[in-house]
Amino acid sequence: MTAMMKAAIFVEPGRIELADKPIPDVGPNDALVRITTTTICGTDVHILKGEYPVAKGLTVGHEPVGVIEKLGSAVQGYTEGQRVIAGAICPNFNSYAAQDGYPSQDGSYLIPQGLCGCHGYKATAGWRFGNLIDGTQAEYVLVPDAQANLAPIPDGLTDEQVLMCPDIMSTGFKGAENANIRIGDTVVVFAQGPIGLCATAGARLLGATTIIAVDGNDHRLGISKKMGADVTLNFMNCNVVDEIMKLTGGKGVDSSIEALGTQATFESALRVLKPGGTLSSLGVYSSDLKIPLTAFAAGLGDHKINTALCPGGKERMRRLMNVVESGRIDLGVMVTHQYKLDNIVEAYDLFANQRDGVLKVAIKPR
Numbered sequence: 001m002t003a004m005m006k007a008a009i010f011v012e013p014g015r016i017e018l019a020d021k022p023i024p025d026v027g028p029n030d031a032l033v034r035i036t037t038t039t040i041c042g043t044d045v046h047i048l049k050g051e052y053p054v055a056k057g058l059t060v061g062h063e064p065v066g067v068i069e070k071l072g073s074a075v076q077g078y079t080e081g082q083r084v085i086a087g088a089i090c091p092n093f094n095s096y097a098a099q100d101g102y103p104s105q106d107g108s109y110l111i112p113q114g115l116c117g118c119h120g121y122k123a124t125a126g127w128r129f130g131n132l133i134d135g136t137q138a139e140y141v142l143v144p145d146a147q148a149n150l151a152p153i154p155d156g157l158t159d160e161q162v163l164m165c166p167d168i169m170s171t172g173f174k175g176a177e178n179a180n181i182r183i184g185d186t187v188v189v190f191a192q193g194p195i196g197l198c199a200t201a202g203a204r205l206l207g208a209t210t211i212i213a214v215d216g217n218d219h220r221l222g223i224s225k226k227m228g229a230d231v232t233l234n235f236m237n238c239n240v241v242d243e244i245m246k247l248t249g250g251k252g253v254d255s256s257i258e259a260l261g262t263q264a265t266f267e268s269a270l271r272v273l274k275p276g277g278t279l280s281s282l283g284v285y286s287s288d289l290k291i292p293l294t295a296f297a298a299g300l301g302d303h304k305i306n307t308a309l310c311p312g313g314k315e316r317m318r319r320l321m322n323v324v325e326s327g328r329i330d331l332g333v334m335v336t337h338q339y340k341l342d343n344i345v346e347a348y349d350l351f352a353n354q355r356d357g358v359l360k361v362a363i364k365p366r
């Protein structure tokens with residue numbers, strides 16, 4: 001008889017529900033991880049609402065913290081029973097895209113299915129959990145290319161302390177890294193959801209000395225200050241672009257980080273950028289963007305616009321957990337709620353409707 005597990009699956013738009021599924025078989029390069037803690041991402045809410053399509057019956061979720069239950073025969077250097085995380089993005093690091101420096105854009109495993117060219121480059125295809133393969137909101141998850149993607153959790157760190165590493169912290173920090181921040185820079189971060197908060201913390205770690213955080217929620221702006229913001233602006237109470245130009249003496253910021261994915265935030269991020277500055281975009285956009293001509297200096301402003309998908313892989317995860325272990329930032333404050341996997345539908349309802357000051361929800365199968 002096949003052993004079964006509980007998993008949160010996408011049923012149809014508006015419905016993610018708990019179902020019984022077989023515990024997956026382990027191939028030579030895989031690892032089966034027993035989930036001890038996972039969480040819900042804003043992207044999962046897009047999936048729930050049907051705004052981002054995934055296959056019916058797919059297990060959702062892409063943020064795994066757990067224990068190795070079973071290792072594939074080719075995976076070396078790990079032991080069963082070891083506590084691990086894996087990145088939300090878990091590419092095949094042998095691919096051309098990975099060796100070119102863009103593992104998150106690796107679709108090499110799709111070649112046999114004819115879903116990308118023989119080169120294996122496919123935008124966003126490094127994101128497999130809860131997108132193209134079964135995800136982490138379950139009792140077990142199969143981690144592909146485990147040798148490159150499993151990262152041991154340092155002794156002494158709790159599940160909650162490393163829960164942001166697979167996605168939120170990796171993405172938020174990438175936003176700061178992509179912003180070309182230098183010591184002494186002025187940086188603005190548009191939107192202070194979990195990822196924007198991590199971008200704020202990342203800007204601080206990289207040496208920005210004036211960090212402006214923008215959001216419409218005063219509670220979140222309060223947390224921004226704890227994460228490293230020097231100035232907070234609530235767009236409900238002021239004209240953000242005017243305020244930032246005033247704060248910078250009319251020069252504009254060295255870097256602006258967009259962490260929402262709307263025309264308004266993208267446009268403001270460009271309008272406040274100094275000539276020669278860098279706009280680092282993290283948002284997931286759901287319609288065409290317009291670039292305003294004046295803010296873009298008609299294309300002559302030496303502006304840089306960078307985009308990114310969350311970096312994954314064991315070395316990235318090791319670095320992020322090192323940041324946590326060193327005490328440089330405390331992400332524990334972002335885990336505001338806890339739910340059993342059995343009650344995940346309730347957790348989605350709270351998170352999707354942003355009730356009760358929720359930032360991140362810890363989901364525990366047991």
Ligand SMILES: [Zn+2]
Nearest residue numbers: 041042043167
């Ligand atoms: Zn995510």
